[in-house]
Amino acid sequence: MWRDGAARATAPPAADPTHFAGDRRSRSIWQWQLILGFTVVMIALGVALLTPTMFTVWAFGLGLIFIIAITIATLAVPWHRVGPAGVLVVPLLDILAVGLLGYGSSPAIVFLWVLLVAWIASYYSPVILISTLCLIGSITLGGLFLRGLTVDTIINAVILMVTLGFVGVIMMVGSVRNRSTRRLLSAQSARLAHALHRVTEQKARTRRLMDSLDVGVARAGKGGLIEISNNAFHTLYALDESAQFHPTLAVEYHERRGTPVPLAQTTISRAMRGELFEDEVVWLFGIDGEWRALSASTRVMGDGQVANDGVLLIVRDVTESIDPHADASARRRTMSHELRNPLTAILGHIDLLMERDDITEAAHRQLGVVERAGSRMQRLIDDALVKPGERADETDVHFDLADIARASVEGFAPVADAGGIALDVDLEQYLPLCADAFRLRQVVDNVISNAIKYVQRGGKVSVRGHCPAPGEVALTVTDTGIGIGDDDLPRIFEPDFRTDVAREQGIPGTGLGLGISRDIVLAQGGRIDVKSDLGQGTEVSIVLPSSRESRESSPERSPA
CATH class of the missing domain: 3.30.565.10 (Histidine kinase-like ATPase, C-terminal domain)
Incomplete structure (x- = not known):
């Protein structure tokens, strides 16, 4: 995390000081220091119960106070503003504090250096690890001269340094491997994200291509789902964007004004069963109240065998070629729309005028005559724009x-x-x-x-x-x-x-x-x-x- 930065002593980019508690780097520093602080506090509690006189030794008390102070300071420092060299000060000060604890109590307590060596080995370069081991060796050697050189103390010192050396090497190798794995995973994640982006773009292009077609296209999958469909298909069958289940709001009929097609025999149901058919004509009564003749076909997706992907359903609006009155009906609908709109506006304003209190009774009666004439005109337009017999038939x-x-x-x-x-x-x-x-x-x-x-x-x-x-x-x-x-x-x-x-x-x-x-x-x-x-x-x-x-x-x- 800090190894390369430590070699260059480059500070990380500044961040919002109100959010440094959520920074992964800050949390890592806190975790290492809190582990050491918690361990020392537990040792202090044991000393207080078993040998409370040890608190009278100045070196033990000073080392304990020193570690507690470092822990509190670590929690208060905004580490997002501190470079790797500044962070290194914390474990080095802890090493000195542990040395004081070992001088004022049992020499075994200096094995807390294992935690600090592991900390430094995980994030810093081999040069800094070797320098740290030299510092610990110097402190250990000084302790030996102060306590007196004996065979046991020399053996203990050698065991300590060998142990710390092995811990440092193992942690450094593991840290390098972890960082390599993270870089590999990051690279793979980037490649997967790029591939997903390309797939998404390809899917969007395919969707735009399908929506540009004037024929309805849908992939009918097994299990009653319309899995993919274009805008033309949605329009014909009155589907919203998320609709997948059959039936649709547009109803299929065998013929115009005939009997409805049973659900199991609709084009969508047959396509879902994998049936293959070509240019079969059905009549669709849409949600807009209009009849449409559809030519429906299915196509196999793949190598000629109907697989789990289902089949492609293709529908074309062939109303104009089958119904000779289709163009005339469309013109009548357009004329009806164009004539009704201004007439509706006129009648609406007449209603507003008749609700006013500042018009005379004579004017009110005249407006009533106009309103009745307008309503009668609406009915005449409706009757004139419908083919003879069409209203009764339908x-x-x-x-x-x-x-x-x-x-x-x-x-x-x-x-x-x-x-x-x-x-x-x-x-x-x-x-x-x-x-x-x-x-x-x-x-x-x-x-x-x-x-x-x-x-x-x-x-x-x-x-x-x-x-x-x-x-x-x-x-x-x-x-x-x-x-x-x-x-x-x-x-x-x-x-x-x-x-x-x-x-x-x-x-x-x-x-x-x-x-x-x-x-x-x-x-x-x-x-x-x-x-x-x-x-x-x-x-x-x-x-x-x-x-x-x-x-x-x-x-x-x-x-x-």
Whole structure:
């Protein structure tokens, strides 16, 4: 740690004095000195119990005081400001203090020099170690002349010096090896960090390349995971960045406005099983309410054999080539968006004007006429931009809401099982509806997936179908999850809103699903009721009018 610096007597760079206690160099100095100080204190306690008269010997008392003072000073000195030569003073002073202890008591106590020789040998050069041994030899030789030369004292001195020499050599060799090992490990660590950086950069480049493609690409691994996917795939299947489990919020169908594909036969499920297929067309009803025709293919990753890496799933949007009305639908959506925006702004400002108290009654009546005309214009725009028969075909379908809920539960059952979440399903009651079955499937998927997502392992999600009132059907989803606080509950339908608890726990999501679901339900003349207690769970009820007549007369209905 200090060997090279000791040879050059170069001080380490200055650091913040308030943090020198956390410096490894300072801690090392403290440890060596505290070991010596603790050992001497224990010896002093033994002397006090067995031969207290030894404290009257000036050399023993002075040596004891000297070591205690050095220990206290060592703890107080800011070693980050002291060079290696300054640090060397501490063990040298300790050597002199131990010499005083040995002169004033038993000569055996000088074997404490072993600790100090080990200290110096670990961090300093061979020249300094030899000089230290010479200093100890001089002190020992002086003690021999003062005590008197005898055969026993000479033998003890020789044994002491040989022992110290061996300890010094062993500690120096071990220290050199330790430093070499640390340098080797540091070099290997740097190489590994460089390799990891290159792998990370390569992964980022590959990701950018995949995201630049206009086709959806995903690696479907075994065990129900979408392991890697690009932006196009995420967009088509309505996945967020962390989504891995099948199913997705976009539902596959055999044909446009046909029957949904069973979970086990979806393109993703087949790819996860390693099935190989080429240009198979499925229809995808997206979270945006649009139909897309996809051409799906799988490719083997590797040498032609389906291995544990799974297969590559490739999907292309071929709607325009299959649906001759796709371009016209896109133009109608663009026209609808461009016409609705200014009209919505006009109606919004009319509402603000009508709330003012400083306008006359006549002006208020005139504004009311304008508002009614604007609302009627909105409905006319909606009717004009929809193909004849399209609204009836796609939004007035007779179906059983319980069937949709059962299909959704079946799709999310693997996700619940993987998360250790129990599903309690009560969908025996017939729940007849005349509404937009495809859009309501999205609502049910979103509510059930949210319930599973916010429940911790060991929790439960309950799905129940019932008829709360004549002419109404309802689906209630209850979970034992993290819940929603009273302050957050009124904001859950706001775009991009997510609770603080969800963000703190790292639960993935975009904050868009509930808002979209409420808009769909309101368009069907229904409502979404949400009850929740923080830490206790959430209950979401989707209530819908069962017939077209009750839907059109519902006060909850808003313009599409």
